[in-house]
Amino acid sequence: MGSFPTFNTRTQDLLDSWLMQISSELAEYAAANPKKPVAPFAVNLVVHASNTRLESDRVVVKKHQVPFVITSQGNPADVVAEVHEWGGLVFHDVIRADHAKKAIQAGVDGIIIVTAGAGGHAGEINPFALVREIREFWDGPLALAGAINDGMSMRAAEILGADFSYMGTRFIATEEAEVDPDYKSMLVDSQISDLIYTDTFTGVKCNFLKPSIARAGVDLANFEAKTHVDLDLGESNAWKDFWSAGHGVAGIKHVLPMAELVEQLKEEYRGALSVPAFNVIADK
Numbered sequence: 532m533g534s535f536p537t538f539n540t541r542t543q544d545l546l547d548s549w550l551m552q553i554s555s556e557l558a559e560y561a562a563a564n565p566k567k568p569v570a571p572f573a574v575n576l577v578v579h580a581s582n583t584r585l586e587s588d589r590v591v592v593k594k595h596q597v598p599f600v601i602t603s604q605g606n607p608a609d610v611v612a613e614v615h616e617w618g619g620l621v622f623h624d625v626i627r628a629d630h631a632k633k634a635i636q637a638g639v640d641g642i643i644i645v646t647a648g649a650g651g652h653a654g655e656i657n658p659f660a661l662v663r664e665i666r667e668f669w670d671g672p673l674a675l676a677g678a679i680n681d682g683m684s685m686r687a688a689e690i691l692g693a694d695f696s697y698m699g700t701r702f703i704a705t706e707e708a709e710v711d712p713d714y715k716s717m718l719v720d721s722q723i724s725d726l727i728y729t730d731t732f733t734g735v736k737c738n739f740l741k742p743s744i745a746r747a748g749v750d751l752a753n754f755e756a757k758t759h760v761d762l763d764l765g766e767s768n769a770w771k772d773f774w775s776a777g778h779g780v781a782g783i784k785h786v787l788p789m790a791e792l793v794e795q796l797k798e799e800y801r802g803a804l805s806v807p808a809f810n811v812i813a814d815k
């Protein structure tokens with residue numbers, strides 16, 4: 532299933548037209564391929580109080596009855612109540628177990644664990660630790676995010692206790708991604724050491740590609756850092772000029788067509804299904 536942050540559309544009119552296009556193309560595909568499954572689609576809504584476009588975005592999301600909404604950075608309760616009215620589902624991004632408990636109380640349908648090394652506003656906790664911690668009190672749908680690039684990692688996430696893998700950075704290095712071609716090349720060329728995890732731009736810690744900051748002519752040492760959380764990215768250049776990537780950047784070697792990447796993920800996942808258990812334990 533695919534998702535995009537509503538921030539990716541600069542205006543609500545554009546959001547409206549993207550949602551119209553996605554819904555109608557999926558409907559056309561479903562009509563032409565009645566035997567094939569058709570995934571729903573999602574949008575990401577930042578529900579932090581600093582997001583001044585949240586209410587206007589919600590109006591458009593409601594108009595299109597978006598089937599799946601991913602919330603982050605705040606209390607998702609209002610969005611959950613609204614999306615449930617049309618039978619949609621809400622998954623919430625969390626970086627800590629106490630955030631997951633609050634989201635569950637707010638009635639979310641699923642949890643997305645955003646761990647250390649993820650692209651965007653990454654967490655700081657190791658995936659092994661956090662998945663197991665959250666699985667102690669949540670047996671509902673669980674997605675894992677953070678440096679998942681390939682089918683082996685997807686299988687590992689499943690074994691750890693996740694139901695879904697959630698990927699961001701890897702999909703930016705695809706032919707279809709509508710980003711600056713230099714961003715794609717930077718993803719192919721960069722290593723983990725090229726990242727900086729900083730709250731300078733939004734007041735929330737986020738992984739950025741250092742070469743993109745240099746390319747924008749910005750010297751971080753002299754840059755006026757945000758002193759409070761400000762996720763109102765409408766007019767900001769935090770995502771336009773400073774490019775984000777997670778630790779998975781080290782594993783990105785090629786810009787691929789999306790369909791090829793998906794096939795590669797499937798093949799790797801199938802391969803990972805037949806990896807034998809650690810012999811030393813399994814034989815006993």
Ligand SMILES: Cc1cc2nc3c(=O)[nH]c(=O)nc-3n(C[C@H](O)[C@H](O)[C@H](O)COP(=O)(O)O)c2cc1C
Nearest residue numbers: 536575603649650651676677678698699700775777
């Ligand atoms: C450039 C970039 C922008 C992102 N913007 C958002 C966003 O607006 N809302 C959101 O919920 N997540 C956002 N994310 C985070 C992704 O939803 C996801 O959690 C993350 O990319 C997963 O980690 P990975 O990049 O290591 O695969 C962004 C990630 C990247 C790389």
